[in-house]
């Protein structure tokens with residue numbers, strides 16, 4: 001097996017603590033648990049996928065890396081059936097934010113056992129933040145990376161049962177990122193600029209159609225104000 005983790009999956013790997021028992025949901029090629037096992041970070045892992053092709057390729061890669069004693073594979077939808085593993089962490093990377101939210105909602109054991117989540121949504125990041133907050137998950141950390149010119153966000157969360165109502169600004173750029181913006185100026189600026197582009201496009205579309213654009217316009221002003229204090 002020849003592979004090199006790109007900076008997106010490396011950033012996900014960096015969020016996994018030493019000694020973790022990891023479920024990598026939607027593993028595809030299993031590069032993430034293989035890398036972590038090679039780094040010596042894993043106590044064990046299960047690499048799962050809903051499709052047969054990816055699971056076969058995961059198994060082949062795991063066997064070739066000589067890691068089948070450490071990484072099991074499961075053909076399953078989301079986290080179904082994975083409650084039997086002694087999981088400490090769950091990674092879900094490379095899927096849409098709402099798909100990730102659906103997988104988590106169907107797995108109550110994540111909440112009951114306070115299993116840590118490392119999530120790398122491809123789209124709908126604000127919607128995922130809001131869903132997590134309303135479902136009682138606390139964002140412990142967020143990190144960002146650029147790979148192949150694309151900007152990726154990684155959210156680490158754990159259930160604490162407290163229901164949080166996020167403001168539009170907090171959902172859009174992340175309450176954690178707002179609180180830590182001075183320590184992470186470059187990524188915070190990139191994140192805000194990206195959201196400003198999306199919101200400006202939305203304002204243009206609404207205005208063209210003769211609709212009220214005051215909500216995205218207000219959000220633009222709030223993001224610009226957050227940027228101006230850096």
Ligand SMILES: C[S@@+](CC[C@H](N)C(=O)[O-])C[C@H]1O[C@@H](n2cnc3c(N)ncnc32)[C@H](O)[C@@H]1O
Pocket residue numbers: 009025026027028029048049050051054076077078079092093094095103
């Ligand atoms: C784009 S790949 C991402 C692979 C890898 N996690 C990464 O970030 O590079 C998405 C994978 O998720 C799998 N998948 C989609 N829906 C799923 C579900 N409900 N449960 C488990 N796997 C799923 C797909 O089969 C595919 O292999």
